[in-house]
Amino acid sequence: MAGRLAVVTAGWQEREAELESLAEHLLGQNIVDLRLYDRADSVFGKDPDLREAWRERQEWLKELQRLYRRRLRRLLDTVRELDELDGIEALVTRERQEAMDAVRDLDREHLRKIREIARGHWQKWKPVERPAVSRHREEISALLAQCDTLLIAGGHVGVLLNRLRMFELGPLIGHLDLVAWSAGAMALSEQVVLFHDFTPEGAIDEELFDAGLSACRGLMVFPDGSNRLALDDRVRVGQLARRMRPARCVSLDEDSILTWNGRAWHSAGPVRLLRQDGSTQPMDS
Amino acid sequence: MKYEDLLALESPQPADVDAFLAANDVPLVRPGRVIYVYRGAATAVRLRQWIHGLPADPALDRLGDTDLWYLECELPDGSRVEYKFEIEDENGTRWTTDPLNPELAEDPFGANSVCHGYGYRRPSWSLPDAGGRPGTLDRLTIASRSFGEKRRTQVYLPARFRRTRRYPLLIVHDGSDFLRFAAFNAVLDNLIHRMEVAPMIVALTDPGNRNVEYAADDRHATYIADELFPALAARFNLEDHPDARGLMGASFGAVASLHASWRRPELFGRLMLLSGSFAFSDIGGHHRGPVFDPVVRFVNAFRHAPARPAQRVYMSCGIYESLIYENRSILPLLRDTGARVRYDEARDGHNWENWRDRQQKALSWLFRGPLWMTYE
Numbered sequence: 001m002a003g004r005l006a007v008v009t010a011g012w013q014e015r016e017a018e019l020e021s022l023a024e025h026l027l028g029q030n031i032v033d034l035r036l037y038d039r040a041d042s043v044f045g046k047d048p049d050l051r052e053a054w055r056e057r058q059e060w061l062k063e064l065q066r067l068y069r070r071r072l073r074r075l076l077d078t079v080r081e082l083d084e085l086d087g088i089e090a091l092v093t094r095e096r097q098e099a100m101d102a103v104r105d106l107d108r109e110h111l112r113k114i115r116e117i118a119r120g121h122w123q124k125w126k127p128v129e130r131p132a133v134s135r136h137r138e139e140i141s142a143l144l145a146q147c148d149t150l151l152i153a154g155g156h157v158g159v160l161l162n163r164l165r166m167f168e169l170g171p172l173i174g175h176l177d178l179v180a181w182s183a184g185a186m187a188l189s190e191q192v193v194l195f196h197d198f199t200p201e202g203a204i205d206e207e208l209f210d211a212g213l214s215a216c217r218g219l220m221v222f223p224d225g226s227n228r229l230a231l232d233d234r235v236r237v238g239q240l241a242r243r244m245r246p247a248r249c250v251s252l253d254e255d256s257i258l259t260w261n262g263r264a265w266h267s268a269g270p271v272r273l274l275r276q277d278g279s280t281q282p283m284d285s
Numbered sequence: 286m287k288y289e290d291l292l293a294l295e296s297p298q299p300a301d302v303d304a305f306l307a308a309n310d311v312p313l314v315r316p317g318r319v320i321y322v323y324r325g326a327a328t329a330v331r332l333r334q335w336i337h338g339l340p341a342d343p344a345l346d347r348l349g350d351t352d353l354w355y356l357e358c359e360l361p362d363g364s365r366v367e368y369k370f371e372i373e374d375e376n377g378t379r380w381t382t383d384p385l386n387p388e389l390a391e392d393p394f395g396a397n398s399v400c401h402g403y404g405y406r407r408p409s410w411s412l413p414d415a416g417g418r419p420g421t422l423d424r425l426t427i428a429s430r431s432f433g434e435k436r437r438t439q440v441y442l443p444a445r446f447r448r449t450r451r452y453p454l455l456i457v458h459d460g461s462d463f464l465r466f467a468a469f470n471a472v473l474d475n476l477i478h479r480m481e482v483a484p485m486i487v488a489l490t491d492p493g494n495r496n497v498e499y500a501a502d503d504r505h506a507t508y509i510a511d512e513l514f515p516a517l518a519a520r521f522n523l524e525d526h527p528d529a530r531g532l533m534g535a536s537f538g539a540v541a542s543l544h545a546s547w548r549r550p551e552l553f554g555r556l557m558l559l560s561g562s563f564a565f566s567d568i569g570g571h572h573r574g575p576v577f578d579p580v581v582r583f584v585n586a587f588r589h590a591p592a593r594p595a596q597r598v599y600m601s602c603g604i605y606e607s608l609i610y611e612n613r614s615i616l617p618l619l620r621d622t623g624a625r626v627r628y629d630e631a632r633d634g635h636n637w638e639n640w641r642d643r644q645q646k647a648l649s650w651l652f653r654g655p656l657w658m659t660y661e
Contacts, residue, residue, distance in 0.1 A: 011659075014445045014447075041449075044449065055451075066528075154659075154660045154661045155659060155660070155661060156655055156658055156659050157658055157659070157660055158655075158658050182660040182661055183659070183660040183661075186660060194657050194658060195657070196656060196657040199481065199649065199653075199656055199657060200481050200645050200646055200649040200650075201627075201646065201649050201650050201653070204657050209658075223660045224660060224661075
């Protein structure tokens, strides 16, 4: 990567400053560490009113997610049940379609509520106009102005998005090349979906978590897909692809690279597209 | 020398026994079977095991005129059993752990030898990780009104603990024993590090008179809900909803957990019940002794009018325990209350390592970690 690099590792939380392994990968290139996690801590320390408001916002979003999850479970159970059901094909097909539509409606409505809460909070508290935030944002803006590329690492996707939003990074990065991986890549999508088929308690239902920064459109990325998604389960893969359409669901693994050249996506390495028929295939450019 | 070759010898000699023991770890574990072996002078050797449904003290056979004793038993794959040998000689009868088996499990009464059945592996997350970042133990002392004396509680704080961050709370009965005998600090460190369990504050309580206080004693429930919990909430930044508060315990500790949560369901939304001593009587009395009288009264009352003790419950019991019937009996009642119950059975007995081995599924079910939110 040419030019000066800035990096966001807020998703690593308390390990944010541990950049040694990243520096090794970049062969000693200079990195400007934006320290968003640390800066947010400083903001919370200096502005207790905002800290309390932020906490309350998070509580609301958490509660909303919990309620959504309960409704989602029922709807997805219905989808799965109908997918296994035999019967008069024309009737069953229609019921399946409507069951999936109900899931998609819930997802859409959930995202609308998330945005509503976030917008209400933003309008009421105007974080970037508060001295504790604006001072940091000006510093970040000055740092980014000298950079050519912004790297966004993975980690906790909720924390990452939260910090990106607190300092309203979107308008500051228009001139930069973006390189993002794992949770960082998810944060650049239009919608962020949580997933894991192999937790100790079994597969979790894929749940819509938030809107992303929408820097990468039309794609929904699933990092570490081979280890986190049951890609050989055609029923699950097909349901996921149908649920997220028209976005294309893409599984990424180590050495997967997706590049947007301004007109189209180009893929290299193990990038797999999840298809509505439940199969997966290498992603075409 | 192989076991089968040793048995086939017409007149086995001490040198044959030496060769056999030099070539084999004992007990010998095979698919579906185990061969226990004892070497020493004795008039009789018996296996003392705690497997409900099997004889408690089957006798070992002596190999010819040697001092080797052996017993071949059925042992389903994946089992883990604890045992001792009962040695009878001219001095009388004594119990001993297996001198040829280094695997021991400790408990408040001493130690037992451990036989890992075919396919059993100690979970990697239960082993201390030298490279990991451990949590720390804090202490809290409460002048308890319920018990009229001071009570001390150890408090586990996760690695990278921050005063400004809110944490879920788990209150553990027999906390010191969980630390000593179930590697609970290593378990918490590892499962939190693996993000399978939420970073949380864990209050490790200990009883005074355990058989009384944990036997559905109202004083204990009051102590937990109205003394310990408020003291913890005042000292630590806790998440403020029932989903983020739990009780757990094993054996009588499970009874105490269920009882306390049943009395205050609005307070505790998470419950872990391990090998609960849920003795009951459908009619007439019971046969478990007077210590169980208050337990039976409570469990009978619960069975008569079940009420949801928590939103989410994890239950487990070893299938080699005498309590398996009681646990299976209470399971449908709990489910009927509307609680979301995850229930596991293990090929194990009533012991701390059984309870240790359940923790990954239990804790991740009750306090899901950020694994599904983390993409490295």
